[in-house]
Structure formats: C-alpha cells, structure tokens
Amino acid sequence: MSSTAEKYLKPEVIRQVARLDLRAKFIVEGFIAGLHASPFQGFSVEFSEHRKYSPGDNISDVDWNVYAKTDRFYVKKFQAETNLTGYLVMDLSGSMGYTYRQELTKFEYGISLAAALGYLMIHQQDPVGLVAFDQKVRQSLPPKSKRSQLGNILSLLAKLQPAGETAIAKSLHQVAGMIRHRSLVMIFSDLLGDPEPIIHALHRLRFAGHDVIIFHILDEAEALFPFNGMLELEDNETHETLLVDADGIRADYLEEVASFQERFRKECRSARIDYTALHTGMPFDKALMSYLLSRQSRG
Template sequence: MSSTEKYLKPEVIRTVSRLDLRARFIVEGFFNGLHASPYHGFSVEFSEHRRYTQGDDLKDIDWLVFAKTDRYYVKKYQAETNLTGYLVMDLSESMAYTYRQELTKFDYSICLSAALAYLMIHQQDPVGLITFDEKIRHSIPAKSKRTQLGNILALLSKLQPTGQTEISKNLQRIAAMLRHRSLVMIFSDLLADSGPVIDALHMLRHAGHDVILFHIMDEAEVNFPFDGMVDFRDPETGETMLVDAAGIRGDYLDSVGALRENYRKECLSAGVDYVALDTSIPFDRALVEYLSQRKARF
C-alpha cells in the first residue's frame, strides 16, 4: 500500500488532525490508486477532459495526457465541466455513535464531505453546504472559487451532532430552496421512518435534481458484534433497553438488511444513487459514486 492510498482507510485518516489535510489525503490516495483498480481511467475522464471524437479540433488535444495513456483526450470548455453540488449533512445526535471504529458516523461523514468539496473545487465545480437537524441550520451557497473550500471546511470543522432530526421535512425544504439543477449529496444514518424520507427524495428528483444518498452506519450497527446482556440507549430520546444480544441478533440483522434493501430498491425506482456505507469502509467507494454521477451529467 502506498503512502497516499493508506489515507483511504478510516482508521488511518483519524490520525490526521486537520480537516483540510484529511480531505487532501483522501482525494490524493483515491487518484493514486485508480491505475491499480477497476476504476482505471477516472483520473483522466473526470478532470477537465473527454475522449476525442471525429470533428473535434486537433489543437484541443491534450498531448501530455496522450503521452501517459496512448489515448486522445481534448480539454472540455468550462461550461461543459461545471457541475453544481450541495453537500447535505444530518446533524442528529445518533450520528455521534461509534462502537469500536476510530471514526464516528459523523466524523466519517465530515471527512467524506470534505474530500468531495476538495475534489469539486479543484475541478472548478461549484459546491455548497447545507446542514440540518430539526430545521435547516446552515446554508452556504454553491461557488467554485478556491476560497469556497476554506469556507466549507471551516464550517464542517465546527459542526457537532446534537439533538433530534427531521430528515424528510428538511429534504423537502432543500428541494424548495435550490433554484437550479444540482447534484444533492446527502449524508445521514437514516434513523427515521423510511416512507417520508423516500417521498422527499422523489420530491428532489421531481424538482430536477440528481441525488446521491450516502447511508452511513457504524460498523457495529451493520454487523452486530455484541454478546450477553447489553444495555442499548437511543441517543436522541435517551430511552434505554436491556436485551439479550444473542437472542435478537438474527432478527436485528434481518431488519437492517431489509431496511438497506428497501432503500436500494426505492432509490433505484426514483433515480437516486443509494450508497450503503459503514465506518470501516474505505472512502474510495463513495468518491467513485460521485464521479460516476458526474460522468452521467455530461
């Protein structure tokens, strides 16, 4: 593993204190590993280039890229490459949970959103940030200036997950807020009734937006590694429940699997990209989903 690829691992990125460096290392590690991965070619096709086609002006061919790839690529115009994105962050207290991973669900989301902001700004794509719990808390309009990255990272570094959340109502508000077609990237553990959330996703799509839903769970929430009598506490309501872990493991895992599968099917039906993640998964999977969506827009 190279010195940059290791920063795709959550347990390693946790050792980096500065958020700007976390974002940079995640993105650089991602692109450094592309040539040895199934995603080979993304580093070219998703920067400012597209494949040469008959009729393109030969003077637009990027010969440096040709020297590296033996393929003809031309520089895209700014209007072709701009993709407006909004990072949408769930601030609910449940996002602060972790069992044995180095990053909480919220830490993981912050690192991932910071990396996506870094990537978008360096590709000259406008990006903004919206946060919510029971209501919209912050809204930074999308811009592509280099100073925008500092604005977004400054806010991300200050955010704290507290209290309860209203996912569906806030997604509806966001659908009404955004006046231009955008790529809406949502980061949440989705600990809410799935029906209204799915309805709100349909509303975003009906408003003309593309959506990537990053469903971020703790590794323990996915795998249930508990034994014996365990006292579980709901972080948003404070309610506790003492349960026999072995007795409920099967039913619990079935329920989590069914929830994720329901979101996958409903999102597929709505034209939403659904990305199920847990806090042990390297960040490259999420970055590939963003790049795939970006490719589909042009």
C-alpha cells in the same frame, strides 16, 4: 495497499489526522494514487474515442462507465466540460454522533467524506455549497467555485456538532425549496426515521430536476452487530435505554438492517437516485467512485 498514499482511504488512518483540510487532501490523494496504480495491460478498447488513462490526466475525464464494465481506466479523447453545481447536505442528528470502540463516529466519517468531495469539486472548478440540518436547516453556504470556498466549507464542517433529534424528511423538503437550479445533491445521513416521508422528500428533489446521491452511513457496529451476551442499548436522540440478549436478537437485527437498506436501495433505484450504503469501517474510495460515476452520467 499498493501505495503509501492509499492508506489514507482507511478510516482508522484518517482518524489520526486532526485537521479536516488534511483529511480531505489525503483521502483524495489516496484515491488518485489507487487509480494510478491500477493495471491497464491486456485490454483492447473497442471505442476509438477512448485512450488509456495516464498519470497526470484529470480524473474527471475518466470514463467511469467503461471502468465499471472492464475494471480498466480510459479517458475520452473529446469531452465537453460542463460545470456541475453540488450541495453537500449533512445530517446533524444526535444518532450521527454514535460510535463503538472510539472509532470515527458516523458524523466524523460523513464530514471527512464531504470534505473530500468538496475538495474534489473545487479542484474540478465546480461550484459547491453546504447545508446542515437537524429538525430544520441550521446552516447553509451558497455554492461557489472559488478556491476560497473550500476553506469556508471545511471551516463550517469542522464547527458542526451532531446533537438532538432530527426531522430528515421535513429538512429535505426545505432543502428542495432552497435550491433554484439543477444541481447534484449529496446527502450524508444514517436515515434513521420513518422511511416513507424521507422517500417522498427524495422524490421531490428528483422531480425538481436534481441529481441525488445518498451516502447512507451506519456505524460499523450497527451494520455488523459484533456484540455478545446481555447488552444495554441507548437511543442517541432520546437517551432511552433497553436491555437485550445480543446473541438472541443478532439474526433478527441483521435481517432488519438488510431490509432497511434494501427498502431505500429499491426506492432510490426506481427514482434514479444513487444510493451508496456505507459503514464507518469502510474505505472512502467506494463513496468517491459513486460520486464520479454520478457526475459522469449527468446528461
């Protein structure tokens, strides 16, 4: 990578940082360092209201749509700043606690990402709150934009533990009933449940006028299936076990995972919900870019 700071976008590096406040800071600084290191040469901007991004510019001013088309960073010269209220919505189900080879669990990956997004929002002076659920909403913090809010969010995130069964759809309906004003709802979950009611609950959030980003987090092993021979699988929520031949089921398993993700991707696209598929081996910058693109597209 092009800078020392950017190494903190890697989950295997972040895993070695115990404190969540430092994880958040390092992930965001690594992301910004990546922006600063990007080349700008050889591209002429068609729009007079843009200029090249320079180190020191607020990254919330970057035109992410221009970046998506050109892979170059430009800022809008004139941009009315509007505050955005955000909710970090965390799945506490037992399945989120799964990890293979002692890397970051899905839950640890999710709270590291949520901490970084909370850090980014507070530094952009956007109010941000936190909701955590399993079979129902267990914890919540109302949105605030004060600097002290970041400490409150990080403190609660650090105390949360994934355990037991979950009811994603029911909990998201509860979240929809809690949020009174148009907000950006960022959901961190493995979405392990019946897709139909979950999709219905997501639609309810959209119909209420909220923008929604789903960070669909799988373990790297769940996404890539690096197993061979006979394998004992255990359900993290019910603790039932099943003995299978890994080589015999690999192709079918990977096809099932791809189909599962594509179902959510397709339904989200039709409802104008941002869907980002992640696994615990992926750098954090993909998720941060999804947030920034969503924030900017808000009209």
